[in-house]
Amino acid sequence: EADIYQTPRYLVIGTGKKITLECSQTMGHDKMYWYQQDPGMELHLIHYSYGVNSTEKGDLSSESTVSRIRTEHFPLTLESARPSHTSQYLCASSYAENTEAFFGQGTRLTVV
Amino acid sequence: GQNIDQPTEMTATEGAIVQINCTYQTSGFNGLFWYQQHAGEAPTFLSYNVLDGLEEKGRFSSFLSRSKGYSYLLLKELQMKDSASYLCAALDSNYQLIWGAGTKLIIKP
Numbered sequence: 001e002a003d004i005y006q007t008p009r010y011l012v013i014g015t016g017k018k019i020t021l022e023c024s025q026t027m028g029h030d031k032m033y034w035y036q037q038d039p040g041m042e043l044h045l046i047h048y049s050y051g052v053n054s055t056e057k058g059d060l061s062s063e064s065t066v067s068r069i070r071t072e073h074f075p076l077t078l079e080s081a082r083p084s085h086t087s088q089y090l091c092a093s094s095y096a097e098n099t100e101a102f103f104g105q106g107t108r109l110t111v112v
Numbered sequence: 113g114q115n116i117d118q119p120t121e122m123t124a125t126e127g128a129i130v131q132i133n134c135t136y137q138t139s140g141f142n143g144l145f146w147y148q149q150h151a152g153e154a155p156t157f158l159s160y161n162v163l164d165g166l167e168e169k170g171r172f173s174s175f176l177s178r179s180k181g182y183s184y185l186l187l188k189e190l191q192m193k194d195s196a197s198y199l200c201a202a203l204d205s206n207y208q209l210i211w212g213a214g215t216k217l218i219i220k221p
Contacts, residue, residue, distance in 0.1 A: 042116070042211040043155075043199070059208075090154060097207035098143050098162070103154035 003027050006091050006104035013081050013111055021076045021107045023091030031097060032074040035090040036060055037106075043090065049074055081111040114138045116212035118200050123218045124190055132185045132198050132215045140205020146174055146185045147199040149214065155199055158185065187217075195219045 004025040013019055025032065030051040035043040045058030049068040063085075064078050074093075078085055088108050094101040117135045124130040136144065143162035147155035161167055161176035161183060173186040185198055197214035204210060 040120075040197075040213065040216070042213045043201075043209075044211075045208070097209075098160070098203055100157040100160070101145075101155075103156070105154050 004091065004093055004102050004104045006089075006107050008107060009105060010108050011110070013109070015082055015111055017081050019078050019081055019109075021078075021089055021091075021109070023074045023076070023104055024072050025074075025093040025102070025104075026072060027093060027095075027102065028071060029093035029095055029102075030071065031094045032068070033092045033094075033101070034058075034064075034066060034074070034076050035092065037088045037090055039088075046089075047076065081109075083111045085109060085111050114202075114204060114210045116200055116202060116210055118198075118212045118215045120213070121216045121218065123220060124187075126190055126192060126219055126221050128190050129186065129188050130190060130217065132187070132200075132217065134183045134185070134200035134212060136181050136183070136200070136202040136210065136212075138202045138204040138210055141178060142203040142205065142207055144174075144176055144183045144203070145199075145201045145209070146183075147201065148196050149199055150196045158198075190219050192219050192221070 007022045033048045034046045044060040047066040049055045090106045091104040092101040146158040149155040159174035166175045171188045176183045199214045200212040201209045
């Protein structure tokens with residue numbers, strides 16, 4: 001069973017608010033990822049990290065930031081939420097890029 | 113550009129066999145993943161192929177042809193719980209995953 005957790009599971013928030021989506025894993029993985037997924041669509045990589053103090057932007061610019069101060073923790077922050085940010089956000093971790101990725105249960109975000 | 117093509121939706125009968133195809137175009141190639149995703153849930157790993165050929169894992173098998181940029185996932189003895197989306201993802205030369213939109217598999221009794 002995967003030991004990767006996301007909170008909150010569901011969030012409804014007003015436009016302009018700042019929010020942080022939490023992601024933690026207890027597997028000691030160096031590689032962590034944030035994806036955005038709309039229903040019936042492919043996963044889009046927002047940010048990734050290869051270890052502590054390492055963060056990179058993915059192919060989807062979503063006006064968000066991440067930090068990786070501890071191996072197990074990889075939070076995603078939206079400075080100013082917009083309705084276009086309404087989506088599902090999935091966090092994942094893996095031992096290496098070419099090994100199985102474990103996904104959290106996701107955060108379904110609605111910006112009104 | 114890089115892209116993954118897989119059928120949007122397939123329907124099969126309980127107890128039957130179904131093959132889900134995936135073609136990919138990537139800058140370099142370091143392997144191909146299949147994940148299963150039930151509605152409203154997170155993706156879970158099914159298989160990883162980096163060499164040509166068929167790999168069997170219980171009721172599920174995955175095939176890869178690097179020269180053709182082609183893979184398929186074969187599901188045998190279908191069960192109702194196999195109703196899900198099946199995501200194909202290729203790892204490019206920079207070890208970035210390129211994801212397909214997924215194939216929604218509907219199993220009928």
